[in-house]
Amino acid sequence: MKTLLNNNDxxxxxxxxxxxxxxxxxxxxxxxxxxxxxxxLKECExxxxxxxxxxxxxxxxxxxxxxxxxxxxxxxxxxxxxxDFVYLPNKRQIYNSKKKSKININKKDKVLCAKYRMGHFEGxxxxxxxxxxxxxxxxxxxxxxxxxxxxxIRKYVNQKLKFRIISCKTIRDKNxxxxxxxxxxxxxxxxxxxxxxxxxxxxxxxxxxxxxxxYLLNKKKDKLANIYNIDIEYLELRNIxxxxxxxxxxxxxxxxxxxxxxxxxxxxx
Ligand code: AMP
Numbered sequence: 001m002k003t004l005l006n007n008n009d010x011x012x013x014x015x016x017x018x019x020x021x022x023x024x025x026x027x028x029x030x031x032x033x034x035x036x037x038x039x040x041l042k043e044c045e046x047x048x049x050x051x052x053x054x055x056x057x058x059x060x061x062x063x064x065x066x067x068x069x070x071x072x073x074x075x076x077x078x079x080x081x082x083x084d085f086v087y088l089p090n091k092r093q094i095y096n097s098k099k100k101s102k103i104n105i106n107k108k109d110k111v112l113c114a115k116y117r118m119g120h121f122e123g124x125x126x127x128x129x130x131x132x133x134x135x136x137x138x139x140x141x142x143x144x145x146x147x148x149x150x151x152x153i154r155k156y157v158n159q160k161l162k163f164r165i166i167s168c169k170t171i172r173d174k175n176x177x178x179x180x181x182x183x184x185x186x187x188x189x190x191x192x193x194x195x196x197x198x199x200x201x202x203x204x205x206x207x208x209x210x211x212x213x214x215y216l217l218n219k220k221k222d223k224l225a226n227i228y229n230i231d232i233e234y235l236e237l238r239n240i241x242x243x244x245x246x247x248x249x250x251x252x253x254x255x256x257x258x259x260x261x262x263x264x265x266x267x268x269x
Pocket of ligand 1: 031145172179
């Protein structure tokens with residue numbers, strides 16, 4: 001595995017690859033990331049993983065500072081998997097060359113996390129434009145765990161950059177908690193709680209019919225908040241093709257964001 005630290009390294013290493021798979025990450029790798037990487041290794045001639053904790057997508061300084069970092073362990077995982085390249089840029093590598101980009105997300109897309117995390121997706125889209133321009137991948141592998149991110153990247157990342165996005169299923173632990181680097185910030189007790197919340201929403205979704213949806217969702221939100229003593233930012237049913245609120249369970253998902261002891265968790269079912 002080649003470690004690439006700057007743009008010269010990138011240009012040299014990636015020249016002449018006709019089917020390059022790319023997995024952008026913020027590190028602290030877990031089985032969720034690994035599933036994306038394995039898919040790329042299977043489908044692509046070469047695979048590159050980036051590890052970059054992008055400062056511009058954090059709307060909260062403390063969250064950025066506390067974001068888990070495990071570079072040594074990550075590199076070991078990537079080497080064992082047989083990844084061809086790991087790209088470890090610093091902030092200067094990514095943000096020096098181009099002045100701040102203006103990303104305009106439509107008002108109708110400012111829902112869910114885009115409503116509650118001001119500037120978050122603008123930062124994500126900006127860094128993705130920059131990474132894609134540098135790496136020029138053919139396929140990008142991304143997780144449905146961050147469904148809205150996937151949706152907005154498909155919609156807003158510069159379409160002139162030719163690539164395909166491959167969406168990958170959410171990987172969960174044995175208690176059905178979606179794996180996330182942020183889970184490292186949770187105590188065991190809190191992880192168990194997150195598992196109960198996930199299980200509860202999975203069976204709730206299964207039972208839903210096209211009747212009283214709004215009422216049932218509100219009731220569920222109150223119930224979860226009370227039973228688990230959590231602060232729920234949103235619990236909404238939305239159509240997966242346009243992320244509009246819906247009263248039809250066909251092509252829909254339940255989206256949730258909540259705080260467990262100051263750690264913000266998101267999921268969809
Ligand atoms: P992150 O390092 O959190 O920025 O995530 C990097 C990529 O891994 C994103 O495309 C995420 O959607 C994906 N990912 C994170 N957690 C999971 C998971 N539990 N299952 C599948 N993909 C995931």
